[in-house]
Amino acid sequence: MDLEFDDKMPIYLQIMDHIKMDIATEKLKANDKLPSVREMAMTLKVNPNTLQRAYQELERLGIVYTQRGMGTFVGERKHMIDDLKQEMAKEVIDAFILRMKRLGFNEEEIIESISKNIAEVNKNV
Amino acid sequence: MFHLIKYELRGKLLTILGICLTVIIGNLFLMTKIESWQIGVPVLSGFLGGAALVVICISSLTLMSDYLYEEQGYLLFTLPQSGVSIMASRLIAAVIQISFVALVSATMFGVLDQGRLLNAIFNQVGLHELVYSIFLHLWAIISTLTFIYFCMVVGRIALKGKKIGKIGSFIIFVLLSAAKAGLTVGILNSFPQVVQIQSITTMTMNVGSVVFDFVTFILLFTATSYLLEHKVDL
Amino acid sequence: MYNVLEAENLCKSYLNKRALQGANLTIQQGKILGLLGPNGSGKTTFLKIAAGILHPSSGKLLIDGKEPGVYTKSIVSYLPDTEYLFKWMKIKDAVQYFKDFYTDFDEKKALALLEFMKLDANSSVKSLSKGMKEKLKLTLVLSRKAKLYILDEPLGGVDPTAREKILDAIINNFSEDSSMIITTHLVNDIERIFDDVAFISDGEIVLQGNAEELRLNKNKSIDELYREVFQ
Numbered sequence: 001m002d003l004e005f006d007d008k009m010p011i012y013l014q015i016m017d018h019i020k021m022d023i024a025t026e027k028l029k030a031n032d033k034l035p036s037v038r039e040m041a042m043t044l045k046v047n048p049n050t051l052q053r054a055y056q057e058l059e060r061l062g063i064v065y066t067q068r069g070m071g072t073f074v075g076e077r078k079h080m081i082d083d084l085k086q087e088m089a090k091e092v093i094d095a096f097i098l099r100m101k102r103l104g105f106n107e108e109e110i111i112e113s114i115s116k117n118i119a120e121v122n123k124n125v
Numbered sequence: 126m127f128h129l130i131k132y133e134l135r136g137k138l139l140t141i142l143g144i145c146l147t148v149i150i151g152n153l154f155l156m157t158k159i160e161s162w163q164i165g166v167p168v169l170s171g172f173l174g175g176a177a178l179v180v181i182c183i184s185s186l187t188l189m190s191d192y193l194y195e196e197q198g199y200l201l202f203t204l205p206q207s208g209v210s211i212m213a214s215r216l217i218a219a220v221i222q223i224s225f226v227a228l229v230s231a232t233m234f235g236v237l238d239q240g241r242l243l244n245a246i247f248n249q250v251g252l253h254e255l256v257y258s259i260f261l262h263l264w265a266i267i268s269t270l271t272f273i274y275f276c277m278v279v280g281r282i283a284l285k286g287k288k289i290g291k292i293g294s295f296i297i298f299v300l301l302s303a304a305k306a307g308l309t310v311g312i313l314n315s316f317p318q319v320v321q322i323q324s325i326t327t328m329t330m331n332v333g334s335v336v337f338d339f340v341t342f343i344l345l346f347t348a349t350s351y352l353l354e355h356k357v358d359l
Numbered sequence: 360m361y362n363v364l365e366a367e368n369l370c371k372s373y374l375n376k377r378a379l380q381g382a383n384l385t386i387q388q389g390k391i392l393g394l395l396g397p398n399g400s401g402k403t404t405f406l407k408i409a410a411g412i413l414h415p416s417s418g419k420l421l422i423d424g425k426e427p428g429v430y431t432k433s434i435v436s437y438l439p440d441t442e443y444l445f446k447w448m449k450i451k452d453a454v455q456y457f458k459d460f461y462t463d464f465d466e467k468k469a470l471a472l473l474e475f476m477k478l479d480a481n482s483s484v485k486s487l488s489k490g491m492k493e494k495l496k497l498t499l500v501l502s503r504k505a506k507l508y509i510l511d512e513p514l515g516g517v518d519p520t521a522r523e524k525i526l527d528a529i530i531n532n533f534s535e536d537s538s539m540i541i542t543t544h545l546v547n548d549i550e551r552i553f554d555d556v557a558f559i560s561d562g563e564i565v566l567q568g569n570a571e572e573l574r575l576n577k578n579k580s581i582d583e584l585y586r587e588v589f590q
């Protein structure tokens with residue numbers, strides 16, 4: 001796993017986001033086994049306790065489940081992928097809108113600029 | 126404690142071997158000169174042995190000072206070892222290396238002398254006197270080293286800096302030696318009782334000063350062990 | 360939770376200066392604490408007291424409930440910032456030395472770590488470069504199954520590749536039932552392995568807390584916080 005950390009934010013949140021992203025983009029599928037805490041700590045060069053916390057939080061949210069002695073697995077809840085996508089999309093959009101507003105755009109201008117830019121982005125991709 | 130002694134001797138291995146080789150080669154050289162130098166040869170061999178002893182005794186002092194002033198102290202003083210075993214291991218290692226060098230020197234002298242002097246001694250001195258005299262020498266080494274180690278440790282704790290600490294230790298040594306000598310004279314005067322030991326040289330032993338020496342040794346040994354464990358700051 | 364180390368109002372003064380003036384610090388079991396501060400802030404003094412080779416002027420420091428002494432030395436594995444191995448030693452002699460003196464020393468682990476660090480058991484300690492010496496010391500210290508590991512500047516004077524190896528070794532060999540205290544002034548390289556951090560300045564702990572909470576509350580990395588505290 002390749003992950004650039006932003007040390008300004010809690011590391012465990014960034015690890016959680018990363019795993020959520022992998023699930024949303026179906027790099028990780030239902031019942032896939034996640035690397036062990038120690039393995040992952042080694043690759044990411046992060047304190048094992050931090051990873052433990054990330055896994056625990058994900059479990060609390062029902063995104064992963066743990067089987068004693070077996071490891072941690074991606075959950076198989078219905079609509080989980082959609083939910084995750086929605087949730088992450090919301091985060092991105094919220095942050096975007098907030099910044100646009102700070103720049104002085106009003107609602108209509110924001111929508112307008114999105115429609116305009118989407119066409120450009122599509123051309124370039 | 127066995128391990129502590131082992132590593133001290135291992136650390137001094139080169140010094141010990143170096144001294145012994147010098148003694149052996151020196152004596153072999155002297156043997157080739159027996160014809161021409163006559164009586165000078167055993168005398169020189171004796172000097173050589175004496176010099177070897179002086180060197181190994183000085184090297185025994187570094188068994189303590191190296192750990193007080195060099196970075197190796199971090200290795201020794203972080204071991205889960207009590208002050209007593211650190212102190213005792215230093216003394217035992219010193220006695221072993223000094224005895225070893227003494228033995229090599231004596232053996233080489235014996236060979237060179239073709240056993241004449243040793244035979245003479247064995248003929249006139251009883252076994253118990255020999256044992257007593259060896260015991261006396263060991264005791265002298267142990268009590269002297271304890272005394273010096275004590276001065277070193279006190280100097281290290283009381284004074285800052287390597288140079289000042291070492292000079293300070295030496296001054297403490299001189300002062301304490303004077304004090305000890307004064308006390309011994311006092312004791313000899315107040316308790317003149319002696320025990321005679323039969324011998325050609327008629328060795329005598331003053332009871333008061335023996336007790337005094339022994340008590341001093343115990344006190345210094347205990348104090349040094351305590352200071353090593355509880356007071357030495359690296 | 361169980362505190363492996365507790366320091367209360369710890370002071371150490373010398374004739375002309377005060378190295379520690381009332382430091383308070385606790386380390387919980389299973390945690391890695393970063394003790395951060397510039398040179399001369401009292402970091403090393405604190406660690407040396409915990410290692411039992413320096414004695415406090417006042418205040419107290421307890422490890423596993425005991426004052427530093429023979430017992431605490433048997434459960435503390437200390438990496439000093441000095442070259443303390445004997446000059447005559449080969450690497451295998453150094454391993455044997457630790458095996459002889461520490462009952463919690465795991466020789467198999469040491470050999471595995473030597474291999475991981477690419478150190479040859481037959482090379483002599485004298486011939487090693489600074490980075491290799493640091494790796495050797497760390498191998499010895501981490502091969503003990505201690506309750507508390509004390510690492511004084513494990514990354515000091517070491518090139519970036521060696522730094523990565525050292526970090527890997529620390530993460531991989533750390534277990535939940537032990538604790539660790541690491542000092543450094545290279546905060547950026549190592550901040551992600553700390554559970555807790557404590558900033559030490561002029562012999563006092565000026566800020567202590569959980570690393571993640573600090574990031575969250577201050578919206579700054581530990582490295583940035585460090586720069587802010589010490590300018």
